[in-house]
Amino acid sequence: MVPDGAYRVGLATVAAVFALLLLAFVTSLVVQARPAFAHFGFGFLTGTKWDPVHGHLGALTFVVGTLETTMIAMVIAVPIGLGTALALAYALPRRLQAPLSMGVELLAAVPSVVYGLWGLLVVAPAVRTVLEPALAKLTGGHEPFGGIQEGIGLLLAGLILSIMVLPTLVAISRDVLIAVPHEQVEGAYALGATRWQVLRRVVVPHARAGLLGATTLATGRALGETIAVTMVIGNTVSFAHSLFAPTATMASVIANEFTEATEPFHLSALVAVAVILLGVAILVNVTARLLVRSVGGRQRVGLGVA
Amino acid sequence: MNAASAELPPSARLSWRRLAPVALATFGFLIAACSSSSSSSSSTTAPGSPTTQPADPYAAADLKAPAGALTGAGSTFDQPFFTKAFYAFNQVDSGVAVNYASIGSGGGIAQFQANTVNFGASDVPMSALDISKATAGQVLQVPVALGGVTLSYNLPGVSTGLKLSAAVLANIYLGTVKTWNDASIKSLNPGVTLPSQPINVVYRSDGSGTTYIFTDYLANVSPAWKSGPGTGKSISWPAGVGEKGNEGVAGFIKQTPYTIGYVELAYAMQNTFTTADIQNAAGQFVAPSLAGVAADASQKPNVTPVDFSIVNEPGATSYPISGYSWALVYQLQKTTTTGTSLVKVLDWLTHAGQQQAQTLDYVPLPQNIQDLARQTLLQVTGPDGKTVLLTTS
Numbered sequence: 117m118v119p120d121g122a123y124r125v126g127l128a129t130v131a132a133v134f135a136l137l138l139l140a141f142v143t144s145l146v147v148q149a150r151p152a153f154a155h156f157g158f159g160f161l162t163g164t165k166w167d168p169v170h171g172h173l174g175a176l177t178f179v180v181g182t183l184e185t186t187m188i189a190m191v192i193a194v195p196i197g198l199g200t201a202l203a204l205a206y207a208l209p210r211r212l213q214a215p216l217s218m219g220v221e222l223l224a225a226v227p228s229v230v231y232g233l234w235g236l237l238v239v240a241p242a243v244r245t246v247l248e249p250a251l252a253k254l255t256g257g258h259e260p261f262g263g264i265q266e267g268i269g270l271l272l273a274g275l276i277l278s279i280m281v282l283p284t285l286v287a288i289s290r291d292v293l294i295a296v297p298h299e300q301v302e303g304a305y306a307l308g309a310t311r312w313q314v315l316r317r318v319v320v321p322h323a324r325a326g327l328l329g330a331t332t333l334a335t336g337r338a339l340g341e342t343i344a345v346t347m348v349i350g351n352t353v354s355f356a357h358s359l360f361a362p363t364a365t366m367a368s369v370i371a372n373e374f375t376e377a378t379e380p381f382h383l384s385a386l387v388a389v390a391v392i393l394l395g396v397a398i399l400v401n402v403t404a405r406l407l408v409r410s411v412g413g414r415q416r417v418g419l420g421v422a
Numbered sequence: 423m424n425a426a427s428a429e430l431p432p433s434a435r436l437s438w439r440r441l442a443p444v445a446l447a448t449f450g451f452l453i454a455a456c457s458s459s460s461s462s463s464s465s466t467t468a469p470g471s472p473t474t475q476p477a478d479p480y481a482a483a484d485l486k487a488p489a490g491a492l493t494g495a496g497s498t499f500d501q502p503f504f505t506k507a508f509y510a511f512n513q514v515d516s517g518v519a520v521n522y523a524s525i526g527s528g529g530g531i532a533q534f535q536a537n538t539v540n541f542g543a544s545d546v547p548m549s550a551l552d553i554s555k556a557t558a559g560q561v562l563q564v565p566v567a568l569g570g571v572t573l574s575y576n577l578p579g580v581s582t583g584l585k586l587s588a589a590v591l592a593n594i595y596l597g598t599v600k601t602w603n604d605a606s607i608k609s610l611n612p613g614v615t616l617p618s619q620p621i622n623v624v625y626r627s628d629g630s631g632t633t634y635i636f637t638d639y640l641a642n643v644s645p646a647w648k649s650g651p652g653t654g655k656s657i658s659w660p661a662g663v664g665e666k667g668n669e670g671v672a673g674f675i676k677q678t679p680y681t682i683g684y685v686e687l688a689y690a691m692q693n694t695f696t697t698a699d700i701q702n703a704a705g706q707f708v709a710p711s712l713a714g715v716a717a718d719a720s721q722k723p724n725v726t727p728v729d730f731s732i733v734n735e736p737g738a739t740s741y742p743i744s745g746y747s748w749a750l751v752y753q754l755q756k757t758t759t760t761g762t763s764l765v766k767v768l769d770w771l772t773h774a775g776q777q778q779a780q781t782l783d784y785v786p787l788p789q790n791i792q793d794l795a796r797q798t799l800l801q802v803t804g805p806d807g808k809t810v811l812l813t814t815s
Contacts, residue, residue, distance in 0.1 A: 167658035169651070236670065241677050266622060266678060268663060351627030351664030362663040368627075372666060375498075375526025376629025376655040378544075378552065383528070 142394070149388035152381050160388060166353040166369070168377070173385040175366070175392055177353050181270075182365040182396065184356065185345060186338040188274025189281055193338075194331060196278075197285030202315060204286070205293040217290065224283035232347035235276040240267035240348060243275070248360050263358040266350070271359040273349040277341055281334040288333060292326030293319055325408045332404035339397050342367040366393040492764055495523040496530020496543030499631045499686065500567055500747050504543070507771055507778040514770075518763045527631060527655070534750045540764050542750035545631020546655065547727035560753035562802065563727040564795045566772055567747040568785040570687035570715040571636045573698040576675045577602065577682075579617060583709075585610045587701040588734070588742070592644030594621055594682065596651075597661030602680060610701075617680065624674050624683035627664025629655040632686045635745035639733040643742075684743075687715065688783035702742045703734050714741025715785040723790040746791070751802060755811060758804040765799045765812040772796070 153160060156173060163174015200220070204213055244267030255261040296319050304318045320327070350362020351372060364372075366389050377383040494504070501524035508520040525533070527544035534542030537558040543566065553561045573591065575584060586594075590606050593599040599606055603616040626633045634655045641648040651657045665671045668689040675681045675695075682698075687710055690697055699707040708714050721735035725746065734742040749768055755761025772795035776786040787795070799812045 165658065167651075168656050169654040169658070172658075233673075236665075236673050237677060240674075244678070264620060264622075266663060268665075268674065346627065346666050347670060351666070352662070353658060364627075364664075372628045372664070373656045374528075374629075376528040376631075378528045378531060378546075378549075379654065379656075380551065382656070 145387055145391050145394070148384060149391045150384070152384035152388040155381055156385070160385070161392070164353075164355070168373070168379045168382045168385075171379070171381060173381065175385075175389050177355060178364055178366040178369050178389060179392060179396065180355060181349070181363040182339060182367065182393065184270060184363070185273045185277055185349065185365055186335060188270065188359075189277035189338045190331070190335060192274065192278035193281050193285055193334060197282050197330075197334070198289055198327065200282070200286045201289030201293055202319075204290045206311075206315060206319065217287075220283050220286045223279075224287065228280060228341060228344040229347075231276055231280055232344035235272060235344060235348040236268070239276065240272055243267045243272050247271070251359075259357060260359045263360050265360050266362070268348050268350045269358075269360050269362045270349070270356040273345050273365075274359075276344050276348055277338045280341060280344060281337050284337055285330050285334040288330035289323075289327055292323045292330060295326070296322045324411050328404060328408050328411060332401065332408075335400055335404070336397055339400065340367055340393065342371045346371050366390070366396075492518065492520045492540045492760070492767060493523075494520060494530075494541045494543060494749075495525050495533040495539045496750075497527045497545050497631060497747055498524045499545050499569065500524070500543045502688070502782050503567055503779050503784050504771075506782060507775040508767070510778055511767055511770055511775065515766070518767055520767060526629070528629065531750070537752070540751075540760060541768070543747065544750060545745070545747050546634050547730050547748050548750060556752070558752045558754070558756075562751050562753050562798050564749045564751065564768060564772065564798045565725060565730075565746040565787060565791050566749045566768070566795070567779060568715060568719055568787055568791075569635075569745065569747065570710055570718075570741055570785065571632055571639070571684050571743040571745075572687055572690040572695065572710040573682060573700065573743075574672065574675050574685045574690055574695040575682040575698055576679055576696070577617070578679050580611075580614055582696060584614070584696075584698045585701070585707045586698045588639075588643035591700070592640050592647050595623060595625075595640060595659070595661060596644075596646060597623070619680040622678055622681040623662030624671050624678075624681055625659055625662050625664050626667070626671055626684070628666045630667075631655065631745070631747065632668070632684065633657070635733065635743060636684045638731050638745065639743045642731070642734045687712075687785075691783040700742055702738075702740045703736045704738045704740070706738050708739060708741045710741050710743075712780065712783065712785045714739060715744045716788065718742060718744045719746075719785065719791070720788045723788075725791060725794065744785075751799075753801055753803065754807055755802060755804055758809070758811065761802060761804055762811045765802050769796060769799050769812055769814070772799075 152173070156163065160173065160175055161179075162176055163172070164176050165172040165174050166177065167173070204217055204220075208216065244265055248265040248267070248271070251261045252265070300318050300322060301314055304314045309317070345365055346368040349364060349368055351364050351368060352362040353364055353369075354361075356363040370386050370389055373382070374386055377386055501522065504520075504522045508522060512519050522543075527546065530539075530542040531544055531548055531552055533539045535552070535556045547563045548556075548561060573586060577584065586607070587610055590599060590610065593606065599621070601618060601620055603618045608616055634653065637647075637651065637653045637657055641653045651660060663674075665674045665683075668686050671683045672685055672689070672693065672695065675683050685695060690710065697710050699709045701707050702718075717737050718735045718740035719732050721737045721740060722732045725732065727748065730746060732744050732746065749771075751764060751768065755764065772787060773792055776792070780786050796812070796814065800810055800814075802811050803809055804811055
């Protein structure tokens, strides 16, 4: 018996199955998307019209919608998420840490349709009657805070998404922060650093690559989130000129139209949208990896001289 | 790792050779579970009832179930009716159990074209292009259910009986009538105080037969709609916001004042929504009801899969936003037993089974449409292409 060999073969088999599945998945997507790409050409990427009845299909509105909702979500979620993670890892008393951590992880287990329902039935009215009027008043109603206040739209979708990505962000960030070597932290304290200085100059720089990784994972979730976004974004095929305006994302249009796509090229176009979404996700992932590498390369930990 | 495991007794060693098949099997099972749970499937086999395949307890849930069990797939609109009706049929004739997967009309047509189900169901008949892709011969289309679409609204101060004409409705959805106190709405509702508020328009964002019937109606009554957005299950909307499903549209209307949206009749009736009276072709304002849809449908006795639209029919009591849903079957059945079961269940569904429709707020098919269904089913033959499978008593 050669345990090491068996171990290697077993692992290789599992890895190969996974790689093959991924390959089969991507291949079948591309094959099904081909008619649409062939028919609409490059215009499919730059077209803003989505009219299955008359056969004008372009995906740009959805690409922009996906990027916008993701960006809003991350702008809200990253400061809150990192702050919460820091608090959980270093600031809060020990007997609060455990229940709060568990609460955050429980949030991750809530099905996204529940977030969507909650967003549509509870948050949307609050956004319509409180948040949107307040923002409009604060900014004088200029874009991007103008237009009809309906509750559902870009802002609400971003808000709901930010809540949905928080558990991922907090849980991973907390683990990364906790993993910072104790010697470093205690050394800094020993040198007379305040708690704030320790967090800013030792803990966060040390964990920077990991925190970026957590943000990337959360971004991936925001890009692909489907049902909750579909329920609160308003599903209008037009660019949102205001945060209050409805629009659509790549995932939402697929979820909406997939089951009943019987017009010519409609189904193929929806699969083509999925291919673009996959492309965007890969792009984000690769960018994040490059960022992590560059950050890791010039990672400097210390109190600094200044 | 190697050194460490060598020190352990053999039984404690993690043997990948033993674990790998288990891991693979688990993985395969997960994939199978995912693919079958993605469609909501409903079986009509009553638990514990002595039905067809007692030997295999999973047969009823299997899309490739043995003879005696029929499989269908398609329209979500038909699903509540089918579930109840096929269950009732199984009580009458325990030899036939029908397993219907409500995966959407588009999916139903695709499954039917590939001949992986015994019948498909679609809210809109298959087009010539769809039929040309069918892989098992001549296609027959049978009307199986009748439904309507209501205009539901949330207008503080107007709790009931808002009146709308076809032209005004089209203009609201075209975005040219923008406020509730627009002169055109006022003139239809004398004595009603209409607020000077923008109209929030909501539509179904998911592709649906409900949208098809509604846009079919708008295209029928408004030239601007016909030449503009047109008719379809997913269209390019000139105004408003989209919500997913009847429940999404209904939820948005409920939460948002000054909103109007269209909701399928059965759903609106069961949830007692505030609905608008629509002016029909005879000039009368008619509240949505089963009787109104039935009156509209009875005005067009000669429905075919090509000429199937029944919106805006004449008649003083007709409710004008109505439409049929269709079952799809192949004319030539590969086996006599399955084919016989299929025509038997569909014939029952379009006749005696229509009683089940009424209890679920579907409109029973008019007599002439029931006759049409039977005539169509009488064309279904066995493998020899000659033997008619349907026996009518």
